[in-house]
Amino acid sequence: MSSERTCTIERHFIDQQYKHPEATGELTRLMHQLAFAAKQITKEVRSAGLSDILGAAGHTNVQGEAVQKLDEISNDVIYRAMDHAGVLCCMASEEREKMIPIPSEFTSGKYTLAFDPLDGSSNIDANINVGTIFSIHKRVSPDGTPGTEADLLQTGRSQVVAGYIVYGSSTMMVYTTGHGVNGFTLEPSLGEFLLSHPNMRIPDYGKYFSINMGNYHYWSEGVRKYIDHITTPDSEHGTPYSQRYIGSMIADVHRTLLYGGLFMYPFDCRDPKHPKAKLRLLYEASPMSMIIEQAGGLSTDGKQSILDVVPHGLHDRVQLFVGARKNVDELLGFLNQYDQ
Ligand code: P6P
Secondary structure, three states, X not given: OOOHHHOEHHHHHHHHHHOOOOOOOHHHHHHHHHHHHHHXXXXXXXXXXXXXXOOEEEEEOOOOOEEEHHHHHHHHHHHHHHOOOOOEEEEXXXXXXXXXXXXXXXXXXXXXXXXXXXXXXXXXXXXXXXXEEEEEEEOOOOOOOOOOHHHHOOOHHHOOEEEEEEEOOOEEEEEEOOOOEEEEXXXXXXXXXXXXXXXXXXXXXXXXXXXXXXXXXXXXXXXXXXXXXXXXXXXXXXXXXXXXXXXXXXXXXXXXXXXXXXXXXXXXXXXXXXXXOOOEHHHHHHHHHHHHHHOOOEEEOOOOOHHHOOOOOOOOEOOEEEEOHHHHHHXXXXXXXXXX
8 A cells, every 4th residue: 555545634634734834723623523423424324224214304404305314313423523622613504494503612613614414315215325515614703702604604715624525335535625635535444534535636528417317498598508419429529428417416526526527406497587506505516616626627606616606595505517627618608608
């Protein structure tokens, strides 16, 4: 095993910290706690089929979606790993309508955490890849005071850390602090995340596209024209591309990071005056877009980088196109031609 492979995620956190003399170690501690939570959720996900935590928990979350028991367990694991860490001033979760305060004796932290505890949860019972997505900002309210929504409602561009943990054939944690993207694979026999994918780069182009084709007739003209273009056989344009769609954003974007192409979740334009988006900005689109852009790719809501979209609410939704540079540029050509 190469020397890089023996680099634990803890060592990597410390290396990142020592690149910044002003670092206090708070962020390192935050990342340690996230890695610990990831190991706990891995254990729950791996044993879900053998215990009674599969199936719906019987109530719906703020998104109106049936909450799976693993969603709740994952949410609680992350909350318990973070609430006493003394590094956060507040949190936001897909599973909670309102901002999650930090207990008053621990509210001095200078960071915020927005997370989707278990993205793709509708696939849990089918044993399909699910994952945790996280986004960290530095607070904007005065240190030592309870965190506020304003601390959470910041653009993707101002994220301090963005990352995800994908629970698949192995558990991988992929994160960026704005200086490139690194991937770590959990070595179960050690209980450690080891550096397995140093300096991840997305290919410049790929002949894959990831989208729910069942919504074809709901999309804008530009999106439909683009999909028609990439699915029409034409040797000169190297089409058709291959479609890959798992239905867990985290798995679809992770594959796109590795193989290129693009992932799309367009507006539902059945009401052209009120197009509807599905994916959430704060804890899905923003962190995944920072990862892809840090790896050399592009993200857009059709008009601007996802990282520049200003959030107004914790659960804002956004149209999302994210992936390899040439693929996203090709799509934008169609949106600019047909959707302006
Ligand atoms: P659809 C999972 O529920 C999720 O939020 C994302 O992870 C995924 O990309 C999307 O919804 C799938 O939505 O409408 O294709 O089932």
